Amino acid sequence: MIVDSVFTNAKAYLFWQIVDCSIAVEEGKIFKIGKETQMPQADEKTDLHNLLVLPGLIDEHVHLRDEGRAYKEDFASGTAAAAAGGFTTVLDMPNNDPVTMSAQTLRSRMRTAQNKILVNVGFYSEFPRKISELEDIVAGGAVGFKLFMGLQVGGLNIDDDEAILEAFKEVAKLGVPVAVHAEDKASLAANEEKLKQAKKTSTADFLRAHTEAVELKAIQRLLKLSQQTDMRLHFCHVSTEEGLNAIKEAKKSGGKVTCEVTPNHLLLSSDDLIQHGQLAIMAPPLRSKTNVEALWKGLEEGTVDAIGSDHAPHALSEKSVSSVWDVKVGVPGLETTLPLMMTQVRKNRLTIDRAVQLLSEKPAEIFGLTDRGRLEQGKNADLTVVDFNCKFKIDASKFKSKAKYSPYDGWDVQGKVVKTVVNGKLVFDEGEIAAKGGCGFVVRRGIG
Numbered sequence: 001m002i003v004d005s006v007f008t009n010a011k012a013y014l015f016w017q018i019v020d021c022s023i024a025v026e027e028g029k030i031f032k033i034g035k036e037t038q039m040p041q042a043d044e045k046t047d048l049h050n051l052l053v054l055p056g057l058i059d060e061h062v063h064l065r066d067e068g069r070a071y072k073e074d075f076a077s078g079t080a081a082a083a084a085g086g087f088t089t090v091l092d093m094p095n096n097d098p099v100t101m102s103a104q105t106l107r108s109r110m111r112t113a114q115n116k117i118l119v120n121v122g123f124y125s126e127f128p129r130k131i132s133e134l135e136d137i138v139a140g141g142a143v144g145f146k147l148f149m150g151l152q153v154g155g156l157n158i159d160d161d162e163a164i165l166e167a168f169k170e171v172a173k174l175g176v177p178v179a180v181h182a183e184d185k186a187s188l189a190a191n192e193e194k195l196k197q198a199k200k201t202s203t204a205d206f207l208r209a210h211t212e213a214v215e216l217k218a219i220q221r222l223l224k225l226s227q228q229t230d231m232r233l234h235f236c237h238v239s240t241e242e243g244l245n246a247i248k249e250a251k252k253s254g255g256k257v258t259c260e261v262t263p264n265h266l267l268l269s270s271d272d273l274i275q276h277g278q279l280a281i282m283a284p285p286l287r288s289k290t291n292v293e294a295l296w297k298g299l300e301e302g303t304v305d306a307i308g309s310d311h312a313p314h315a316l317s318e319k320s321v322s323s324v325w326d327v328k329v330g331v332p333g334l335e336t337t338l339p340l341m342m343t344q345v346r347k348n349r350l351t352i353d354r355a356v357q358l359l360s361e362k363p364a365e366i367f368g369l370t371d372r373g374r375l376e377q378g379k380n381a382d383l384t385v386v387d388f389n390c391k392f393k394i395d396a397s398k399f400k401s402k403a404k405y406s407p408y409d410g411w412d413v414q415g416k417v418v419k420t421v422v423n424g425k426l427v428f429d430e431g432e433i434a435a436k437g438g439c440g441f442v443v444r445r446g447i448g
């Protein structure tokens with residue numbers, strides 16, 4: 001038999017060990033992993049020169065924009081950024097224009113993406129107004145629902161506990177997870193109103209609105225509602241010690257609860273806002289060093305399940321407006337997450353096992369991407385090839401993302417993405433995009 005390709009001289013992360021091996025690929029799947037002499041003949045051979053090969057990384061929290069917000073990012077630029085950052089699969093958030101919140105908007109988003117994407121993309125949906133539509137959205141292939149609690153985004157009234165509970169009962173039946181942005185709308189609005197009245201418009205004022213209590217309140221409220229059902233609740237970008245403790249307690253009492261942190265909340269603190277100003281405004285915001293330490297502890301203990309970049313690109317002009325209340329929140333993250341986290345591995349702050357779990361295995365498990373998250377025969381041939389020794393400086397001007405700025409611009413890091421292989425195809429190679437749009441697939445829940 002002649003297979004499509006063989007990748008030789010890999011140091012691959014297999015079953016919690018790094019093993020010298022070759023990887024044969026046929027029709028986008030891993031056909032065989034073994035010694036070079038055991039490999040079948042192949043149409044194409046790629047020598048990986050003993051570089052580290054990780055199971056393709058999965059970024060469970062990405063805003064790819066496009067459609068009405070294509071000026072910030074589109075499917076081509078966003079997935080180019082993903083490939084350059086070593087992500088072979090990303091999950092796209094629904095706060096788009098139009099909001100992804102029906103079988104029809106989901107279908108149209110998938111259709112728009114199809115021929116443009118360089119990596120695999122799965123799609124979240126916001127909750128629709130009518131519970132009866134949930135089933136169609138899941139049948140349409142949504143990987144999960146997103147529930148934004150800071151502001152009304154979807155069709156589900158976030159002020160109404162009964163409506164949320166009803167939606168939760170239905171998703172429990174459908175078996176998909178609900179990913180939450182946990183900030184309490186009412187407290188946030190009240191805080192903002194007071195500050196605006198007092199003509200407060202600085203970055204410090206943003207922190208005075210988006211307090212730790214704002215996060216905790218939303219976490220507690222949703223934990224309580226979810227405990228009345230059998231649903232799976234996933235908290236996005238947890239940023240506070242108290243929030244994380246509440247999640248830890250819920251896990252202890254058997255709740256189907258998982259959570260994510262972002263590199264931003266692990267590697268920056270509110271002190272960094274002095275240097276970066278509005279550029280580093282995001283929601284939830286950067287927190288005190290005590291909170292940062294608590295997140296690291298949660299990461300080590302296993303309370304934190306996954307790392308998501310929360311890639312949230314905006315035009316630079318939208319970051320430098322005169323009042324903090326008009327700043328578009330968020331920063332790009334797809335091209336900085338892997339080097340930043342590999343640098344933490346080099347510093348012994350994180351083991352390589354934990355890094356792979358947080359960036360690939362667990363996101364695959366949480367979102368039911370059964371063909372991904374591990375290098376194993378039969379799984380999707382998604383490979384992230386890393387030079388673990390390469391030291392370099394982050395240069396945001398070279399990003400493939402349309403958002404060419406970063407709070408990490410100029411940071412010294414170690415661990416560089418050299419190649420990204422998606423569905424068996426080389427998509428990113430030595431700094432360049434090596435494939436055409438459409439190499440990535442639309443990922444539907446339950447179908448890899």
Ligand code: DOR
Pocket residue numbers: 063095181281282283284312313328329330331
């Ligand atoms: O920082 C953020 N950016 N937080 C959000 O909740 C939204 C996101 C965005 O879409 O830009």
Ligand code: ZN
Pocket residue numbers: 181236237283284
């Ligand atoms: Zn969010």
Ligand code: ZN
Pocket residue numbers: 061063093310311312
């Ligand atoms: Zn987000």
